[in-house]
Amino acid sequence: MASTTTILERCRVAPPLEGAAAEEQTLPLTFFDMPWMHFHPIQRLLFYKFPCSKPHFLETILPNFKNSLSQTLKHFFPVTGSLFYPLNSDKYPEIRYVPGDSVPVTVAEASEALDLNFLTGDQPRVADDFYAFFSELPPSETSPESEFEKIPLFTVQITLFPDAGVCVGFNNHHIVGDASSIVSFIKAWCSVAKFGSDDKLMTSSDSLPLYDRYAVSDPSGLLNHIWDQMKSFKIESPPLEFPLNKVRSTFILKKRDIQKLRDFVQAKKPHVTHLSSFTITTAYVWSGLARSEADSGEEVAANEPEYFVFAVDARSRTDPPVSAAYFGNCVGMGVAESTHEELKGGDGFLTAVELIGDVIANKVNKKDELLRDAGDWVKKFCGLIGKRLFGVAGSPKFDLYDADFGWGEPEKLESVSIDGDGSMSLCRSREFEGGLEIGVSLPKKKMDAFANIFLDGLKL
Incomplete structure (x- = not known):
């Protein structure tokens, strides 16, 4: 697949080490999470028509994009963390955030050959062309002494269409959250980016996430039952082969x-x-x-x-x-x-x-x-x-x-x-x-x- 973007920067953005983000956080999974363990990642693209020059993008848009992500992540630690998947043990998988964890961010520039108006149209467009606008999740890690496989959960990419607009590409493991959760994270991030701080989040009771796993009632032990099934049926999506011909x-x-x-x-x-x-x-x-x-x-x-x-x-x-x-x-x-x-x-x-x-x-x-x-x-x-x-x-x-x-x-x-x-x-x-x-x-x-x-x- 021919490259249609130029990578300008690869970096990582971490939450400020204050409040809950200054301490290790562990989030157990519920029976609602378990079935999504091996589901394919979810990729969403948001295209914006916002004509701006490359200098303005690099000097103004990008710094605010990163800073607002950092401020938002301190309220959404699972997005920054990893799935810890047990190897040869009876332990349950869990999402874990350790101070210093960060989200991979890719900054790219679209080639002149890419027409933002065409890409955002309704007519048939080559499916392969959209894969330039989000980054893949990093590979999982397993150290020799570890009892867990460490699986990254989220990446983001921002792509400049010079003098035309911007695309933001989100890629997340489904285990971190369903559509309701990921959309709430994206909207919280937008609020911080638009208003310059997380003050509005802090004063709005429906903007901050609730992590209490005891809110999910499980009197019949569905968690254990589904986890036993997941160990027997490892559902994995085959990798896509390009060209997709779609x-x-x-x-x-x-x-x-x-x-x-x-x-x-x-x-x-x-x-x-x-x-x-x-x-x-x-x-x-x-x-x-x-x-x-x-x-x-x-x-x-x-x-x-x-x-x-x-x-x-x-x-x-x-x-x-x-x-x-x-x-x-x-x-x-x-x-x-x-x-x-x-x-x-x-x-x-x-x-x-x-x-x-x-x-x-x-x-x-x-x-x-x-x-x-x-x-x-x-x-x-x-x-x-x-x-x-x-x-x-x-x-x-x-x-x-x-x-x-x-x-x-x-x-x-x-x-x-x-x-x-x-x-x-x-x-x-x-x-x-x-x-x-x-x-x-x-x-x-x-x-x-x-x-x-x-x-x-x-x-x-």
Whole structure:
């Protein structure tokens, strides 16, 4: 893959050694964290249209970027720390921060060949081109005398597009936190960068993270049960091979589009009651992708199972509820199942809506149902590996389109991780009130077929 950026600096940023950051901190894992132990890293890109010269970037933007990160890290020590994974012992993994720990920061400059306007568009763009804007997590470390493998959790990169804008790329291990947690960290960092200090964080009760692991109730010993499974099933994502031979496209469902689809379902299937924007949107994309297989020349057996898996924020769904400020993983799993023939047929969208709606109505929204099968999450997910699996990354509830470092709101959010795991990305539309923005990564021929299906369906 040809290099499209020039590295200007590699450095590390540590929190100031004051308060909690001056002492070693250990954070035990919960049963919510364990299933994400070997999940692939999560990569997000925020593109900003903020024309500035290279001298201004290096002398003003970059120092504030680093200083604000340092000030924010003193409140978010897990981001700075590492996962300590036990080797040949009965100990549990844990996140540990030691004074002196720091976050790798890469500073880069985009080549003149890269057009920021094109990269932030909605049209198909070569997926490989986005890998220049975030840095890989450093390799894990194991010393001969250590009982643990030390695994880094977070890196960040800032890339200048001279006289055009800036891109900030985040790369994190999922074990450090779910979307709610990482978005809260990014927004806290934005607040410090924009206002010049962490004073606003200190005076806002919902801005500071809560680390109390006792907030997660586990009377049935799920932690031990899931950890035993994780030692038996080591789920690891294979590395990506370049070129990916994929393009990334963005599709918008405006508020009126979603309502039009909702009205269609109500007319055809009046007994279906769960018709949220999430249900409508994911069903529309899931069924559209199944139809695009045939239109792009791929052959899939009619009875081949199709699975849609989605994460559910469990903070308000546990007993007792967990604070919205809880930092870590606190998500459950929903799974809808169909067959390829059902999903690609003329009523595929209606089928998908009913299936996803049933899971949300009867599992997600019913007290005590979401976690009833938590002990089987790992086994269930392992059983889906290698099958036709579709997922969703992100949520309109955890919005990054207001993440302002002082350069204005982002022009575009890209979830790079979907290139490798067969997921769509989902967030609120930046342009259309009440609309949703969908990111998809597919081979070019299949993308063309899907785009036609997506647009034709809205016309009908």
